[in-house]
Amino acid sequence: MPLLDSLTGPGDLRALSPEELRELAAEIRDRLVSTCSPRGGHLGPNLGVVELTLAVHRVFDSPHDKVVWDTGHQAYVHKMVTGRAKEFDTLRTEGGLSGYPSQRESEHDLVENSHASTALSYADGLAKAYSVQGEDRHVVAVIGDGALTGGMAWEALNNIASVGAAERRRLVIVVNDNGRSYTPTVGGLAEALTTLRTSPRYEPMLDAVKRRLHGVPGVGPAVYDALHAMKKGVKDALAPQGLFEDLGLKYVGPIDGHDLAATEQALLQAKRFEGPVIVHAITRKGQGYDAAERHEADQFHSPGPFDVTTGREATKGLIWTDLFADEMVAVGAERTDVVGITAAMLHPVGLHLFAERYPDRVFDVGIAEQHAATSAAGLAMGGLHPVVAVYATFLNRALDQVLMDCALHRCGVTFVLDRAGVTGDDGASHNGMWDLSLLQVVPGLRLAAPRDGARLRELLREALDVSDAPTVVRFPKGPPPADLEAVDRVGDVDVLVRQGARDVLLVGVGAMATTCVEVADRLAAQGIGVTVVDPRWVKPVSPDLVGLAAEHRLVVSVEDNGVVGGCGSVLLQTLNAAGVTTPVRLHGVPQEFLDHAKRAAILERIGLTPQALARDVVEAMAALSATDDPGPVRSVGRA
Ligand SMILES: Cc1ncc(C[n+]2csc(CCOP(=O)(O)OP(=O)(O)O)c2C)c(N)n1
Numbered sequence: 001m002p003l004l005d006s007l008t009g010p011g012d013l014r015a016l017s018p019e020e021l022r023e024l025a026a027e028i029r030d031r032l033v034s035t036c037s038p039r040g041g042h043l044g045p046n047l048g049v050v051e052l053t054l055a056v057h058r059v060f061d062s063p064h065d066k067v068v069w070d071t072g073h074q075a076y077v078h079k080m081v082t083g084r085a086k087e088f089d090t091l092r093t094e095g096g097l098s099g100y101p102s103q104r105e106s107e108h109d110l111v112e113n114s115h116a117s118t119a120l121s122y123a124d125g126l127a128k129a130y131s132v133q134g135e136d137r138h139v140v141a142v143i144g145d146g147a148l149t150g151g152m153a154w155e156a157l158n159n160i161a162s163v164g165a166a167e168r169r170r171l172v173i174v175v176n177d178n179g180r181s182y183t184p185t186v187g188g189l190a191e192a193l194t195t196l197r198t199s200p201r202y203e204p205m206l207d208a209v210k211r212r213l214h215g216v217p218g219v220g221p222a223v224y225d226a227l228h229a230m231k232k233g234v235k236d237a238l239a240p241q242g243l244f245e246d247l248g249l250k251y252v253g254p255i256d257g258h259d260l261a262a263t264e265q266a267l268l269q270a271k272r273f274e275g276p277v278i279v280h281a282i283t284r285k286g287q288g289y290d291a292a293e294r295h296e297a298d299q300f301h302s303p304g305p306f307d308v309t310t311g312r313e314a315t316k317g318l319i320w321t322d323l324f325a326d327e328m329v330a331v332g333a334e335r336t337d338v339v340g341i342t343a344a345m346l347h348p349v350g351l352h353l354f355a356e357r358y359p360d361r362v363f364d365v366g367i368a369e370q371h372a373a374t375s376a377a378g379l380a381m382g383g384l385h386p387v388v389a390v391y392a393t394f395l396n397r398a399l400d401q402v403l404m405d406c407a408l409h410r411c412g413v414t415f416v417l418d419r420a421g422v423t424g425d426d427g428a429s430h431n432g433m434w435d436l437s438l439l440q441v442v443p444g445l446r447l448a449a450p451r452d453g454a455r456l457r458e459l460l461r462e463a464l465d466v467s468d469a470p471t472v473v474r475f476p477k478g479p480p481p482a483d484l485e486a487v488d489r490v491g492d493v494d495v496l497v498r499q500g501a502r503d504v505l506l507v508g509v510g511a512m513a514t515t516c517v518e519v520a521d522r523l524a525a526q527g528i529g530v531t532v533v534d535p536r537w538v539k540p541v542s543p544d545l546v547g548l549a550a551e552h553r554l555v556v557s558v559e560d561n562g563v564v565g566g567c568g569s570v571l572l573q574t575l576n577a578a579g580v581t582t583p584v585r586l587h588g589v590p591q592e593f594l595d596h597a598k599r600a601a602i603l604e605r606i607g608l609t610p611q612a613l614a615r616d617v618v619e620a621m622a623a624l625s626a627t628d629d630p631g632p633v634r635s636v637g638r639a
Pocket residue numbers: 045071073074114115116143144145146147148176178180181182285301343344345367369394
């Protein structure tokens with residue numbers, strides 16, 4: 001049996017010899033590659049933390065000591081060594097292991113949120129809790145150099161470094177510094193880390209002294225502390241004043257995060273400190289798998305399925321992002337005022353082609369969506385039209401900036417939200433099911449949801465023509481449907497199907513318009529008259545949509561967003577305010593945290609399929625015909 005499969009928990013690691021640890025690290029890497037090959041996953045980040053994870057779990061005593069992983073995408077090794085190696089082949093499959101920590105899976109897992117830059121805040125809270133309760137526990141937070149560019153991390157560091165009580169907080173911050181988010185990490189912080197990373201390696205010299213002293217009778221902590229004091233002097237002489245020491249934080253490193261003994265040594269040293277301490281580990285994303293190490297775009301940050309031997313990824317078909325990327329290049333040639341902003345995701349959000357063509361007109365702000373939004377307001381005030389391209393779920397943390405910096409000042413900023421709607425594989429905190437609800441509260445903001453590639457191009461350009469309010473264009477993960485031409489247009493509402501009597505008005509939001517057309521086909525077979533419309537701009541609600549609703553017996557809205565506060569809810573409110581009494585049924589994503597699974601499987605489970613929707617409409621029409629009342633306004637799923 002492979003050593004890896006014999007592990008029952010982190011305690012087993014402490015009994016392994018250096019040779020066995022090297023063998024285990026190799027087995028882990030093989031398992032990472034073989035498991036990610038057929039299904040994709042965060043291979044690069046996890047290959048980079050094999051030794052670091054082993055060291056953390058050998059030096060600290062999880063779950064008594066708490067280990068927090070920032071973003072959590074690099075916790076596969078942690079899962080393997082905390083008793084889940086045998087089921088690791090179920091990674092990111094429905095009902096199997098999540099791709100992020102999961103409290104339901106293990107007592108060793110704590111933070112499930114995959115939004116970056118939060119680990120230090122959790123750790124600060126945990127360390128305070130244990131200090132207040134007088135509990136003798138360590139808290140270890142592992143945070144990447146990319147996540148360290150996020151504002152929350154610095155809010156936390158400011159608190160962690162506060163003098164006084166901090167001395168009693170046993171908090172070890174491991175900076176996993178591989179110099180990259182997807183692409184190389186940007187900004188002054190990154191440059192400072194690079195300086196530290198490349199500073200004269202006073203560590204090796206010091207380690208050489210320690211190794212010689214190791215095992216010498218009488219050489220104990222006091223000697224090591226004296227060495228540390230000496231190191232302080234050496235470091236000041238050889239290495240730039242610590243970025244972190246200016247904050248008053250103890251700093252250990254930089255160390256080679258792939259040298260297990262050195263990493264353990266540094267963690268042991270940190271463990272002996274009473275107060276917060278930073279261990280700066282230098283690692284390499286993709287370490288140990290040539291195809292990942294050589295992958296120039298992002299070192300296999302999150303590849304799709306790939307061939308183990310060649311490292312070649314399965315060809316990805318056309319996705320919505322590609323259409324956006326292409327249109328931005330075209331816009332860039334026509335509009336010199338248009339600039340792009342990414343939060344450390346240049347390729348994933350599709351700004352890479354624009355950046356290649358117009359390198360001076362794209363700004364990578366690091367993992368800093370709040371800064372992205374407000375700096376966009378500044379860019380607009382300065383006479384440009386910024387396009388802020390982020391994944392929908394990551395805009396959540398910048399709601400106040402959209403509201404009080406962009407909208408309050410009527411700034412012409414366009415937010416392009418990729419991965420809007422159910423994304424699936426990455427679990428609850430990645431589904432883009434919040435934006436259509438959250439953004440409804442922003443006065444003046446205009447929100448568009450294209451149903452296909454042609455409308456994406458149209459609506460992006462319409463958004464760029466709005467200079468006195470923020471605009472939003474949102475689209476889902478994966479391939480776009482075929483272009484679907486309107487058969488008519490009522491005001492600014494596209495009519496996609498008009499068949500039979502005006503029984504049902506099906507309002508398809510964004511990509512759900514195609515689904516609604518398929519629903520109409522099923523309803524026709526039942527003799528139910530249907531009009532399918534695509535509002536294109538879902539905020540504000542078009543008066544033409546209100547007029548259409550008034551002409552029908554039943555309105556059914558369908559959106560790839562949470563049902564609470566989404567487009568359907570707002571349409572209902574608008575109809576009520578207009579005195580239109582046509583009953584409305586809302587279909588959307590249940591207002592819940594959804595477990596990971598494929599997008600299609602989740603849409604099936606929550607009833608956002610033509611079959612399920614058609615069934616519901618037939619039931620409603622039957623009820624309407626019987627009692628002239630289709631039953632209470634229903635939102636699919638639990639609010
Ligand atoms: C708020 C937020 N924005 C963007 C992302 C997407 N994202 C996931 S991992 C990652 C890069 C993280 O870099 P780093 O912290 O250095 O970890 P590494 O992958 O290098 O181990 C990004 C941008 C996210 N998870 N959360």
